[in-house]
Amino acid sequence: MSTSTKAPAGSAEDHSTRGSYVHAGEEYNRDTAYIEDRIVANPAATAVTAPEHRLWQVKPGAYHLVAARACPWANRTLIVRRLLGLEDAISAGMPGPTHDARSWTFDLDEDGRDPVLGIERLQQAYLTRFPDYPRGITVPAIVDIETGAVVTNNFPQITEDFSKEWTAYQREGSPDLWPAELEDEMRDVMRRIYTEINNGVYRCGFAGSHKAYEDAYKRLWDALDWVEERLATRRYLMGDHITEADVRLFTTLVRFDAVYYSHFKCNRQTLASMPNLWGYARDLFQTPGFGDTVDFQQIKEHYYIVHEDINPTQLVPAGPDLSGWLTPHGREALGGSPFNTDAGATAPAPVREAERVASGHSPLYPAGTESSGAKK
Secondary structure, X not given: OOOOEOOOOOOHHHHOOOOOOOOOOOOOOOOOOOOOXXXXXXXXHHHHHOOOOOEEEOOOOOEEEEOOOOXXXXXXXXXXXXXXXXXXOOEEEOOOOOEOOOOEEXXXXXXXXXXXXOOOEOHHHHHXXXXXXXXXXXXXXXXXXXXXXXXXXXXXXXXXXXXXXXXXXXXXXXXXXXXXXXXXXXXXXXXXXXXXXXXXXXXXXXXXXXXXXXXXXXXXXXXXXXXXXXXXXXXXXXXXXXXXXXXXXXXXXXXXXXXXXXXXXXXXXXXXXXHXXXXXXXXXXXXXXXXXXXXXXXXXXXXXXXXXXXXXXXXXOOOOOOHHHHOOOOXXXXXXXXXXXXXXXXXXXXXXXXXXXXXXXXXXXXXXXXXXXXXX
16 A cells, blocks of 8 residues: 555645535534436336436437446446446546545546546536536546436445446346345335434534534444444344445445544443454455445545545544454354355456556555556
């Protein structure tokens, strides 16, 4: 991994978001007013049960997923897309790890433009459809390639629809991430994971008062203790095989020791000190489709540079040591396997060179193993 870095000289104004995240005296409340459009296999049939949504037709090659590796919400979509083998059906663009108050940018691409959409800022896709769009320009987002207009940024719905609506284009052996017999319980589990853990770390980090921080901190650790206990007797959150619930928890866990422990003051203990959660997180990281989407350097640069109001120096830590992610996890003792082979599920093919994490940004890709397609 590279040594500590700071925002490039002359770039402080480009990346400045001072005051954007923490509001004195207030608790952090995430804006969840997403663009509710959906991309579905049968719009006419779905309209009967979901009349509140504008519906778009599933069509391979028609849409572009914009998903920054740095962002945990976007990381979910990259994992599910890989697990299901949807790379040929929906292309992916990956903005760089930093942004300003206006938008994520495609600064890692040649000429600073997304090669499919031809735009420099994701903001352009939002404004193409909504010229007066009043909210933040968020990832993940799906963009209609023909018009260049954003379709949706509703990240939990995007991954659910990848599983349920894009079935005709999933790879042979794709896993069932939404088993019907587990769905009701899974939704309850995911709801608690979202409110208390996924968003809980942000509620700690962006708390504007000590009371707000203490309340968020207690809720976060109550939930992490609950998951630690749950994972003592089952390999994955819902039992013997991976589901969407595991995807949603993983993207927070993989960022915990590198960012949330210190940057967001979630420092009761490290993930690596919780035996069940740490073994579980390593199990997933070593599963094709999970760890091979994770870019630790981009993750650190995003949080420590963009959140200038809680890290005014914008210095990016050199650590932590990431080698532990590849150590034996021992979760096989609980039975089960990542993919339900009895149902025909298999691991995805190796990650495509054009989408490989850059050398030195992950223990899976040590320095000196650079890919011609990897973006730094």
